[in-house]
Amino acid sequence: MPAPAVPAEFAAARLHVVTGKGGVGKTTVASALALALAQTGKRVLLAEVEGRQGLSQTFDVPPLGTQEVRLVTHPGGGELWGLSVDAKAALLEYLQLFYKLGRAGSALEKVGAIDFATTIAPGVRDVLLIGKIYEAAGRPKGGRGSGGKGGGLHYDAVVLDAPPTGRAVRFLNVNAGVADVAKMGPIKSQADSITRMLRDPRTLVHMVTLLEEMPVQESLDGLRDLADVGLHLGAIIVNQVREPLLTPEQLTQLTGSAKTTKKDKALEDLVRDELTSAGLRPTNPMVKGLIREGRDHALRLDLQAEMAREIADAGPPVVELPALNGGMDDGGIAVLADELAEGLLGHDMDQTRQGGH
Template structure:
């Protein structure tokens, strides 16, 4: 399946963000949602893993099953947040299709809800994505409402999805429920969700770092996602570290230890410092480690570039997401034409 272009990224309705654990997936999802909202769109940012990563990112109280406004942008755009819970989604589903009322609460008290969402993970995933499906297709005016021209309540939805290792199973919902629901409401909902996920306006973005394991897992994940018919968006390379050494520095690090030792002592003395043996050795080792890191980054960047999807590069944040870090990434995404 051909990869998307940056222009297609900005036109997508549903953005699914995945990646190996620890690569900054949630932060990138938040920055992407903010970038879309800054263009005047009403955007929903949703998580499904119960980690409350979004509330920590935006420094707000824990999100619940009700959509809450996180940001109002001067452009008129809005960013709303939602944390989808499997238990609450199943209770809502039972009420919608079977009108259980208080009986649903009784089932929860005896542990039947926990049992149902644990014993059938495929059904659990349908329930979780079902909330995203409802929000993405909700007409302006609310559930059951209508609007002229088919306008939707949200202009875009960003889903902070499970990590790469579980993403394919999570998004391939029809396969997940094949053994437990061959017909009926669950199967019907899984079919509807599958149509949404396979729509060209739904894109899966892969977040990675320029390190061997994240890059390999990302490339494997892209192949697996494409194999089940999903459309790939961008490869987001996060936490890129700027080189601290010039070409002359790197050449010097390749030189003989004695020459490098003498050079560093001269430079340190000129800077008003008193060089010691341990200080000089430590600086040499740190410099060579950094040079190796840059070499590895270059190798990994070539593999990423050859993968096919458009590549988006985001800088490493010295202070993490504190002090406006998400806003920095948002500006980078906008500058690269994502929204």
């Protein structure tokens, strides 16, 4: 069953939330998606909320703070800005905004009240973190207090590098998180506003995974949990997809079910001949080692194909990203951005570079 095509509405989403099991490349994919959006001429904010400074490492810039910093200016007019949201700073800003505490807020921080408040009530902490995303996503041109006189919004799109799958549902289901500690008042009101934003069809939650059993299973479970709390699913983004290094005939030779000593000997002779033709002097350990690696590669491809079928049957559109031999060095993030621009946003970057849009 082929995976569904990516809907055209994905390119018009206002907020892209990126989650996935730890270790699947979630931050890399979020960064590439934000860069892809900026390449289409948009002003984009890329935000993280876990304090790991993954974005600064990805773009090789100094650690991000609580102020928005421009990371990339694209020749086509797009801009990419970065932000690392901190719960403590968000709470101080919140107290100033709603209660005008001024210096009293700093005094609370000195006695540890801020750390206590953000630790004892994790639901409130999440509201404060997402509250910064909510403000940025809805900020009018001209900034706060401008009344939107310039028309439109400050950012065309926001990409949120969200917590991993195991915590994503609780993090995004903010109303449930504050239900026991805020029945009314500003926190409850802000949680309601954030919930409306997160459940708006223009907010999409994308799941990043690898073609391995544990990431795929956790991703499928996470997708069901996210849908159950009313969030709109975007795409399943499969990261680090390996291309076959051998021909189908070679893979069949390596994985044929009827393995015998005679067939193994024939395979060893074939590898030895190939190495000799290439000007090498094959030894028995070299030949056996290459066959062993070849079989491991073939088994890996079989597992990859099986996992790909499970993902395709899950329902959401699937976008595959290649495994990069050089990692993120030498423009790797730009390669992934181009793949996402075409596969997720329906934007042909080759045409853009030739003057089209």
